[in-house]
Amino acid sequence: MTQQYDGLTIRPGDHGYDETRRVFNGMIDRRPERILRPSNADEVAAAVRWAVEAGSPLSVYGGGHGVTGSAVVDGGVCLDLRALDGIEVRPDERLARVGGGATWGPVDAATQEFGLAVTGGRVTTTGVAGLTLGSGSGWLERCCGLTCDSLVSMQVVTADGRIVTASAEENPDLFWALRGGGGNFGVVTEFTFGLHEVGPLVLGGMLLYPGFLTRDLIKFWRDLVQDAPDALGSGVALITAPPAEFVPEPARGQPAAGVIVCWAGDIDEGQRFLAPLRDFGPPAVDLVQPMPYTAVQQLIDEPNPAGMHNYWSGDFLAELPDEAVDRLVAQAQPAPSPLTQIILLQGGGAVSRVGEDETAFGQRQAPYNLHYLGMWPPDHAEDQRNIAFIRDLAAAMKPWTTGNAYLNFIGEEGLGRVEAAFGPEKFARLQAIKDVWDPTNVFRHNQNIPPSRETVAAGAGAGTVG
Ligand SMILES: Cc1cc2nc3c(=O)[nH]c(=O)nc-3n(C[C@H](O)[C@H](O)[C@H](O)COP(=O)(O)OP(=O)(O)OC[C@H]3O[C@@H](n4cnc5c(N)ncnc54)[C@H](O)[C@@H]3O)c2cc1C
Numbered sequence: 018m019t020q021q022y023d024g025l026t027i028r029p030g031d032h033g034y035d036e037t038r039r040v041f042n043g044m045i046d047r048r049p050e051r052i053l054r055p056s057n058a059d060e061v062a063a064a065v066r067w068a069v070e071a072g073s074p075l076s077v078y079g080g081g082h083g084v085t086g087s088a089v090v091d092g093g094v095c096l097d098l099r100a101l102d103g104i105e106v107r108p109d110e111r112l113a114r115v116g117g118g119a120t121w122g123p124v125d126a127a128t129q130e131f132g133l134a135v136t137g138g139r140v141t142t143t144g145v146a147g148l149t150l151g152s153g154s155g156w157l158e159r160c161c162g163l164t165c166d167s168l169v170s171m172q173v174v175t176a177d178g179r180i181v182t183a184s185a186e187e188n189p190d191l192f193w194a195l196r197g198g199g200g201n202f203g204v205v206t207e208f209t210f211g212l213h214e215v216g217p218l219v220l221g222g223m224l225l226y227p228g229f230l231t232r233d234l235i236k237f238w239r240d241l242v243q244d245a246p247d248a249l250g251s252g253v254a255l256i257t258a259p260p261a262e263f264v265p266e267p268a269r270g271q272p273a274a275g276v277i278v279c280w281a282g283d284i285d286e287g288q289r290f291l292a293p294l295r296d297f298g299p300p301a302v303d304l305v306q307p308m309p310y311t312a313v314q315q316l317i318d319e320p321n322p323a324g325m326h327n328y329w330s331g332d333f334l335a336e337l338p339d340e341a342v343d344r345l346v347a348q349a350q351p352a353p354s355p356l357t358q359i360i361l362l363q364g365g366g367a368v369s370r371v372g373e374d375e376t377a378f379g380q381r382q383a384p385y386n387l388h389y390l391g392m393w394p395p396d397h398a399e400d401q402r403n404i405a406f407i408r409d410l411a412a413a414m415k416p417w418t419t420g421n422a423y424l425n426f427i428g429e430e431g432l433g434r435v436e437a438a439f440g441p442e443k444f445a446r447l448q449a450i451k452d453v454w455d456p457t458n459v460f461r462h463n464q465n466i467p468p469s470r471e472t473v474a475a476g477a478g479a480g481t482v483g
Contacts, residue, residue, distance in 0.1 A: 022067040024060040025100075027052040037097060038089050040078075041142070043324040043395040045086030049076070049095035056100045058172060058180050058206040061117075065204060066178035068094040069459055076462040077200050080120045080144015084329045085429050087200075087462045088147075098146065101206055106131060111212045112169065117205045119145045125314045133212035134310060135167045140321045141314055146205055151425035151464075152197045152378035154386065156221075156250035156279035156313060159366025161213045165196035165378060166371055169211050173203040176459040180206075194450045197378025197439075199424055200463040201447070202454045220280035220287035221313035222305035223254075225264065226298050228272030228350055231255060235342045235361065237297050238276055242363050248282030249290065252362035255346070257355035259320065268301055272350040278305060279313045321392075325356060328391040328404045330411045331426030332418040333364070333383035341417040345387075348413045353406050354393035362386045377447060379439060383419050388426050424464040435464050 027034050028051055037052050050073065053064040068075040074093030081088045089095050098118030105114045108131040115124055122141030128134050136155040138148045153164020161167065170184035173191065181203075183192040194202050226234050235253050242251055258264045258273040276294060280287030284307050295303060334341070349359045362385065369381050391407040393399050422430070422438040436444045448469045451458075456468050 020063065020066045020070045022053060022055075022060065022063045024056060024064065025054040027054065038095065039324075040081040040083070040086050040088050041323045042084050042086050042327040044326045044328070044400070045089065047086060047089040047091045049089055050092050052095045052097050054097045054100055058174060061096065061098070061101070061174045061204055061206050062178045062180055064094070064096050065174055065176065065459070068096070069176070069178070074462065075459055077204055077460070079118055079146030080142065080148075082140075082143045083147050083463075084327050084426070085464075087464075090462050093462075096204065098204070098206070106133070106212070108133065113210045113212055115145050115208045115210065117146045117207060121145060121148070121314065125311050128212055129215075129217050129309070129311050131212075132214055132217055134161070134215035135210040135212055136161045136164045137314060138164075139314070139317055141318055142321075142323065145208065147200065148425060149208060150195055150197075150199050150205065151423075152376070154362070154423075154425065157213070157215060157281055158368050159245075159250050159363070160247040160281050161215070162367040162371060163378065164210075165376055166367070167211045167213070168192075168196060169209045171195060171205045171209070172207040173205050175203045176455040176457070190450050191454060193375075194377050194447055194454075196376035198447050198450075198466060201451060201460050201466045203460065215281050216310035218284065218307045219310045219313055220284050220291070220305065221278060221308050221310070221316070223278075223302070223316065224276045224294055224298075224300040224305055225258065225268075225302035226274045226276075226300050227268055228274065230298055231272070231274040231350060232342055232346045234274050234276070234297065235337075235346070236339060238294070239337055239342070241293055245290065245363070246282065247366040248280050248287065250279040250281070250363075252277050252360050255349045255352075255359040255361075256320070257352065257357070259355075263302055263304065265301055270355065272352075273301075276300075277316065279310075281310070320356070320358065324395060325392045326395050326397075326400060326403070328400075328407050329389060329426055329428055330407055330430070331386070331388045331423045332411065332414060333380050333421055333423060334385035334387055334414070334417050335383065335419045336417055337385055338417070341414065344413055345410075348410045352391075353402050354391070354399070356392040356394070357403070357406070358388075358390045358392065359410070360388040360390065362388070374443075377439065377443060379443060380419065380421050380423070383421075386423060387414065387418075390426075427464075432465070432467070435466060438464070
């Protein structure tokens with residue numbers, strides 16, 4: 018072995034091995050042969066060169082929230098970036114430099130110190146890296162764009178172990194591909210984001226309605242938010258009311274619907290805009306109030322604990338007629354597990370004003386984004402029932418989808434779904450970029466875009482190869 022990696026290495030049997038290989042999804046139980054924990058970009062580069070020379074399968078661990086568990090690989094090398102969690106905010110330049118292993122909670126906190134933010138994930142423990150590379154959807158997306166839309170540059174370790182910059186000026190093809198193309202093109206050791214003025218107080222929270230109102234509520238919400246200003250980020254969550262103190266006792270454990278809102282504009286204007294929702298029903302629980310943006314970002318942390326079994330899928334909707342709402346509710350409630358959440362989000366706003374071809378991520382005109390998040394306590398006996406529920410639900414909603422997928426939210430659904438995320442032309446462009454930056458598919462443990470040669474060899478998607 019000529020390549021030298023001098024950073025921290027954790028092997029089976031070492032103290033902390035089991036804790037370190039754990040990911041968010043408790044269904045994943047993979048045992049890497051080595052976990053390499055570099056602490057800077059040079060060590061990351063050395064680790065990549067080492068793994069390539071050793072011929073080891075390589076996975077990249079950002080925040081470990083990918084539902085497929087692609088952050089860890091059986092018998093291979095897990096490149097664990099969690100020590101690269103530095104955050105530097107430059108308020109004068111409205112920039113934040115964020116390490117490739119950081120999570121959203123600390124980024125939100127550090128930027129909000131200066132009344133600034135970048136669209137972040139809706140759960141604070143999610144990794145910045147995987148989320149951003151998959152485009153990044155959050156409550157601020159209608160006013161600030163997707164997370165990847167705020168990227169100014171990235172420091173990237175390539176498959177051959179070089180450290181390069183990806184920006185509009187330097188390696189623009191790589192910069193384009195990394196904004197939505199996932200972890201296929203290199204290891205990002207640092208992101209530089211442009212920041213937006215947000216809060217620190219926003220109007221946020223949740224209105225919770227009993228399940229028998231879900232159908233009417235979704236239709237009411239759909240009509241109300243259709244012309245909403247960009248300040249409003251909102252969605253409807255079909256859930257089971259938790260056994261929490263704020264929920265009236267008879268509603269606990271029953272199907273329910275929550276409208277979650279984040280109004281990042283004038284608070285009084287937001288109150289006026291949301292008043293009809295408060296009159297509708299009225300809600301059993303009204304938690305909407307002025308609150309710090311960082312508090313909104315923590316709203317759904319509790320119902321998303323690590324270690325549960327998870328099976329997820331997702332689709333963009335092209336339209337949401339009454340018939341689709343009726344089908345959704347009939348199929349989704351009650352769910353087999355009280356932890357399952359079906360989340361319908363409004364699109365549009367700043368997301369839709371970025372050109373479809375400006376970034377690898379497309380889907381910018383889709384009016385709704387629907388997440389099917391199956392989650393249940395860690396008991397394999399429950400797996401099949403819960404997985405079947407999500408698959409049946411996703412199948413039932415197909416007539417209203419755009420036909421494209423959202424890679425941040427789907428499980429292992431095959432190459433066809435990865436191709437469908439981009440459409441044939443963009444997929445071919447991504448493959449051409451993959452051919453340049455990772456021709457031997459070193460970065461394959463992800464929602465993989467294989468190099469064109471591999472696709473041809475496998476006989477899949479051959480018609481799309483550029
Ligand atoms: C509780 C929860 C809430 C979520 N909320 C949102 C949300 O609000 N919005 C949204 O858009 N998505 C959301 N997601 C989905 C999330 O964006 C994806 O699962 C994403 O992949 C997670 O990133 P991670 O770094 O934590 O993942 P990991 O599991 O660590 O990584 C997933 C893949 O990303 C790649 N990767 C990770 N780090 C790097 C890096 N530094 N360089 C190169 N490639 C890398 C690798 O290919 C890796 O296999 C959520 C997921 C969970 C579990």
